[in-house]
Amino acid sequence: MTSSAMVAEFDDVAGWTADAVTRLGERYAIPAACRGSANPAALAWLAEACELSAGARLLDVGAGAGGPAAWAARRFGVRPVLLEPMPAACRAAARLFGLPVIQGSGERIPLRAESVDAAWCLGVLCTVRDKATLLREIHRVLTPGSPLGLLVVVARRPRVFPVPDGNLFPTQWELVELLADAGFELVEQVDRPDGAPLSWSRRAEQVAAVVATEHRDDRGFALAARQSESFTRLFASGQVSMQLIHAVKRPARQAPVQATCGGEMNKPTGDNDFEIELEVEVEAELRMSESSRPEEAAGRPVSEWLFDPADAEREDVGLRNLLGAVEELEADRRLRRRSAGEDT
Numbered sequence: 582m583t584s585s586a587m588v589a590e591f592d593d594v595a596g597w598t599a600d601a602v603t604r605l606g607e608r609y610a611i612p613a614a615c616r617g618s619a620n621p622a623a624l625a626w627l628a629e630a631c632e633l634s635a636g637a638r639l640l641d642v643g644a645g646a647g648g649p650a651a652w653a654a655r656r657f658g659v660r661p662v663l664l665e666p667m668p669a670a671c672r673a674a675a676r677l678f679g680l681p682v683i684q685g686s687g688e689r690i691p692l693r694a695e696s697v698d699a700a701w702c703l704g705v706l707c708t709v710r711d712k713a714t715l716l717r718e719i720h721r722v723l724t725p726g727s728p729l730g731l732l733v734v735v736a737r738r739p740r741v742f743p744v745p746d747g748n749l750f751p752t753q754w755e756l757v758e759l760l761a762d763a764g765f766e767l768v769e770q771v772d773r774p775d776g777a778p779l780s781w782s783r784r785a786e787q788v789a790a791v792v793a794t795e796h797r798d799d800r801g802f803a804l805a806a807r808q809s810e811s812f813t814r815l816f817a818s819g820q821v822s823m824q825l826i827h828a829v830k831r832p833a834r835q836a837p838v839q840a841t842c843g844g845e846m847n848k849p850t851g852d853n854d855f856e857i858e859l860e861v862e863v864e865a866e867l868r869m870s871e872s873s874r875p876e877e878a879a880g881r882p883v884s885e886w887l888f889d890p891a892d893a894e895r896e897d898v899g900l901r902n903l904l905g906a907v908e909e910l911e912a913d914r915r916l917r918r919r920s921a922g923e924d925t
């Protein structure tokens with residue numbers, strides 16, 4: 582169910598943003614309409630990873646006010662189709678960029694199977710309860726072997742606080758499983774690059790200032806501001822991180838070929854795929870868990886804790902044990918293969 586905070590954040594603010602852009606000028610449109618916290622560096626990474634090319638049909642699921650799709654059309658010449666459930670956001674995207682927009686939800690994409698060449702889904706997964714259905718739908722409409730670009734807020738532990746209304750952040754582990762179950766190969770994952778140039782962020786801020794001046798007394802404005810404060814606290818406390826992902830629709834019956842996570846490359850081969858994939862996942866979880874620095878939280882007064890550092894340390898120990906077990910399994914398999922005279 583859509584909460585009133587989500588309607589405020591995704592619908593009211595999208596409409597107000599379009600009004601403010603109309604007043605300030607067209608060059609404000611793209612920075613102001615990128616509402617999934619994508620900056621030009623993140624968009625460029627996704628576009629290059631997905632090898633977007635002129636004329637390719639790009640479906641943007643949960644397109645919001647259309648900033649990322651419009652950026653991809655201008656910079657890479659793709660032909661975007663936008664899918665977005667919120668009516669004012671759909672109107673904003675059509676009005677600001679003149680792009681084709683379908684009002685609908687990602688769990689039921691009203692497009693033919695294998696009808697798009699690439700898909701983006703930026704800042705959407707964490708707002709969707711049935712992530713598996715949404716990913717399966719994207720998989721259905723992509724042609725085999727086609728790329729999916731994701732921007733996902735990933736939780737570093739199963740419970741985070743405070744939770745912005747309507748948000749359900751997947752953990753790294755859940756995300757990897759969801760993608761695999763939906764039929765995607767995770768090709769590469771990186772932390773979202775920080776920082777937009779001033780020329781970009783100033784335009785976004787000016788639009789936000791006009792929206793604030795005109796709507797600060799609206800209930801919707803207060804709700805959206807509260808959502809944004811919750812996000813700021815979650816990021817500041819290291820409980821969540823923003824990830825960019827390049828995945829591809831696995832062609833039928835093809836085994837997983839490669840996965841790189843946080844810059845490391847692993848090449849699963851044959852029947853030890855499972856251990857290697859598990860190792861990649863556990864290592865990624867561990868890196869995230871370590872970067873939240875529970876020892877620093879433990880040094881602060883209890884009233885300032887956003888998570889229990891003892892929980893975090895227990896989780897860390899559990900992950901290390903699991904990693905050790907996976908490594909042992911792998912070593913054991915290698916040994917057995919060697920004694921059976923097989924190549925490793």
Ligand SMILES: C[S@@+](CC[C@H](N)C(=O)[O-])C[C@H]1O[C@@H](n2cnc3c(N)ncnc32)[C@H](O)[C@@H]1O
Pocket residue numbers: 591614615616617618619642643644645646647648649664665666667670685686687688702703704705708709
């Ligand atoms: C954080 S905004 C990101 C908007 C846009 N992708 C961007 O990066 O600017 C999340 C968007 O997901 C949309 N959304 C929420 N639930 C959805 C669903 N079930 N299917 C498709 N989109 C959804 C929201 O309406 C909202 O526009």
